[in-house]
Amino acid sequence: MVYDFTIAGAGIVGLSAAFKLTNAFPDASVLVLEKENRVAAHQTGHNSGVIHSGIYYQPGSYKARNCVDGRRQIVNFCRENGIQHDICGKIIVASNEEEVSKLISIYKRGLENDIDGIRLIDEKEMKEIEPYARGVRAIHVPCAGIVDFPEVCKVLAQKLKDAGKSVMFEHPVQGVYQTNGVLSIQTPKTAYKTRHFINCTGLHSDRVARSAGVKPNIKIVPFRGEYYELTPDAEHKVKGLIYPLPNPEFPFLGVHFTRMAKGGVECGPNAVLAFKREGYNKTSFDLSDTIDTLDYPGFWKMAGKHWQMGLDEVYRSFSKNGFLEKLKKLIPSIQSAELKESPSGVRAMALLPNGDLLDDFYFETTEREIHVLNAPSPAATAGLAIGDEIVKKAKNSFAL
Numbered sequence: 572m573v574y575d576f577t578i579a580g581a582g583i584v585g586l587s588a589a590f591k592l593t594n595a596f597p598d599a600s601v602l603v604l605e606k607e608n609r610v611a612a613h614q615t616g617h618n619s620g621v622i623h624s625g626i627y628y629q630p631g632s633y634k635a636r637n638c639v640d641g642r643r644q645i646v647n648f649c650r651e652n653g654i655q656h657d658i659c660g661k662i663i664v665a666s667n668e669e670e671v672s673k674l675i676s677i678y679k680r681g682l683e684n685d686i687d688g689i690r691l692i693d694e695k696e697m698k699e700i701e702p703y704a705r706g707v708r709a710i711h712v713p714c715a716g717i718v719d720f721p722e723v724c725k726v727l728a729q730k731l732k733d734a735g736k737s738v739m740f741e742h743p744v745q746g747v748y749q750t751n752g753v754l755s756i757q758t759p760k761t762a763y764k765t766r767h768f769i770n771c772t773g774l775h776s777d778r779v780a781r782s783a784g785v786k787p788n789i790k791i792v793p794f795r796g797e798y799y800e801l802t803p804d805a806e807h808k809v810k811g812l813i814y815p816l817p818n819p820e821f822p823f824l825g826v827h828f829t830r831m832a833k834g835g836v837e838c839g840p841n842a843v844l845a846f847k848r849e850g851y852n853k854t855s856f857d858l859s860d861t862i863d864t865l866d867y868p869g870f871w872k873m874a875g876k877h878w879q880m881g882l883d884e885v886y887r888s889f890s891k892n893g894f895l896e897k898l899k900k901l902i903p904s905i906q907s908a909e910l911k912e913s914p915s916g917v918r919a920m921a922l923l924p925n926g927d928l929l930d931d932f933y934f935e936t937t938e939r940e941i942h943v944l945n946a947p948s949p950a951a952t953a954g955l956a957i958g959d960e961i962v963k964k965a966k967n968s969f970a971l
């Protein structure tokens with residue numbers, strides 16, 4: 572059998588791509604190959620569970636467009652399919668007067684990005700929304716929310732199966748070869764034939780692309796995000812989502828408070844270099860992953876530019892008090908005894924040869940393949956819109 576579309580990766584991006592391709596080409600044969608034994612095994616299942624609004628991103632970028640569109644789509648998808656979610660709203664806090672001008676710039680960007688209902692609020696109103704938060708002003712983002720992303724993935728996989736498509740677990744893609752216009756997707760068990768291949772393998776996307784003969788201009792470098800969780804007696808201090816002002820160069824930095832869809836409140840994540848692409852513990856180590864990072868000149872350029880920030884993050888990884896200090900900026904009454912360690916996640920960050928992190932979502936396309944080479948946050952929120960983007964690219968590049 573020759574499949575019309577084979578998608579590698581059953582995270583939210585791969586499953587959304589398969590779902591949207593199925594909607595666009597109902598008669599097409601679709602195969603999803605996932606190396607683990609379940610959906611959402613990596614980034615999608617280890618994230619903060621936030622439905623982002625899209626307020627931060629460069630207007631016109633994939634992130635800005637896909638996040639706004641994806642947020643509206645995922646909320647509808649959850650409503651239609653009875654998936655647990657809560658549009659609990661978020662505040663972005665200016666902790667002092669010096670931060671207010673930056674807060675206003677973010678607010679203006681939010682207006683440009685057409686974010687529903689955002690407002691600049693004063694301290695009094697902020698306290699009405701989040702009584703324990705401290706700050707001088709804030710942006711209220713009522714359309715931000717929380718969801719259980721693995722649940723979204725389970726429903727997507729079920730819909731694919733109901734439509735007669737195949738989702739196969741424990742099938743890692745090892746290589747992609749082309750003969751006479753047909754692609755052969757090698758897995759340890761067998762090789763699958765397909766006309767088109769979509770690479771949505773997150774932390775391994777650069778390797779899978781290289782195995783297909785594509786030479787991506789990026790390297791995936793893994794950064795672990797570590798969390799604490801509030802003890803039940805402290806959960807009342809957070810009603811929704813409380814975020815600090817982001818660093819425009821590194822918007823993923825800055826620990827925050829997140830109410831979770833399944834219950835509880837998470838604090839974090841930080842961002843520390845991981846020595847294993849799927850290394851969820853401080854001691855996780857993989858020699859070939861480490862060599863892959865340290866061998867890349869872009870890594871050393873990034874380290875040269877941002878070593879101070881990197882060391883600060885490492886300090887907060889090993890020092891609970893360092894982590895707590897950052898959290899106290901947002902909620903001063905939080906105490907060390909109210910924090911317990913919580914599982915971490917690993918981000919796939921696409922690093923350019925000049926040491927810059929690639930900010931926007933990034934795709935490389937050939938006449939039979941689409942490689943999603945950068946899908947960092949907010950790609951879980953944006954997943955369904957990224958699926959539409961992949962359909963558009965498939966129609967253009969595959970001449971369908």
Ligand SMILES: Cc1cc2nc3c(=O)[nH]c(=O)nc-3n(C[C@H](O)[C@H](O)[C@H](O)COP(=O)(O)OP(=O)(O)OC[C@H]3O[C@@H](n4cnc5c(N)ncnc54)[C@H](O)[C@@H]3O)c2cc1C
Binds near residue numbers: 582584614615772
């Ligand atoms: C700590 C953290 C917090 C975050 N918080 C948020 C948030 O609150 N909101 C938000 O919108 N985004 C958030 N993100 C980002 C978001 O989780 C990711 O952008 C999104 O999950 C990416 O989805 P994906 O499908 O591309 O990758 P993944 O979910 O990593 O899926 C890739 C899949 O490919 C599989 N795979 C890998 N190699 C192979 C292979 N060779 N063959 C077959 N399968 C393979 C993997 O097993 C995996 O299942 C966060 C990320 C992290 C790490």
